[in-house]
Amino acid sequence: MKFAIALLAGPQDPAARSALSFAQAVLAGGHQISRLFFYRDAVHLASSLAVQPQDEADLARQWREFIRDNQLDAVVCIAAALRRGVLNEAEAYRWERPAANSGEPWELSGLGQWVDAMQTADRAVTFGT
């Protein structure tokens, strides 16, 4: 079965962990993830600048490794990301910002990617409020 998974909540919200656990269980169960979509505060997961205390879990890193290891399609809403200061090299250049804090494996793109993923997946699941 093909799953489309969207996350709305930021790294500080337990929903960000639930979504990751769910996504891992989907793959472990022999299903596929057609797309991950990060909207609203979840775009902060795509920032490479957050630093966690050494004895605390680094959820952004866990997501990044999960996406890389499984070569998943991970789309971050570009409008939500720009508003919150999550920029890849291309956007930092376009908006003349001094630095980029996002990049591979995350892709910045539009809401249409979520709409499309919901249409083509067998199951569309959203985490966070």
Next chain:
Amino acid sequence: MEPELKSLLVISRHSPTAAAAREALDLALAAAAFGVPAGMLFLDAGVLQLLKGQDPAVIQQKSLAANLQALPMFGVDDLFVCQHSLSERGLQPGQLMLPVKPVEGSEIATLLEHYDQVVTL
């Protein structure tokens, strides 16, 4: 033949000053732009988005009115508002800016059943 598109209900629960309100509208409009049969239900503080006579410029915010009014133009005709959420806030349907249909709890249950997919924002 084109496969039939799955219908989508976007439930908007946040007050007009929250970024989440705009982000819920954006999803409904994006879905409609793709030809997805989409509806919106305004629930909880989300009903305040519909209140006429707001002046968000006073707090340096952009008005949601243009986006709300774009809904019917983009084909998002099925607009619902939770009657209970209105009553809780002392509001009447006549104070709202769009032709929205007030729905009771049991009708909301029917709505959730009717749509293929539901996203709460």
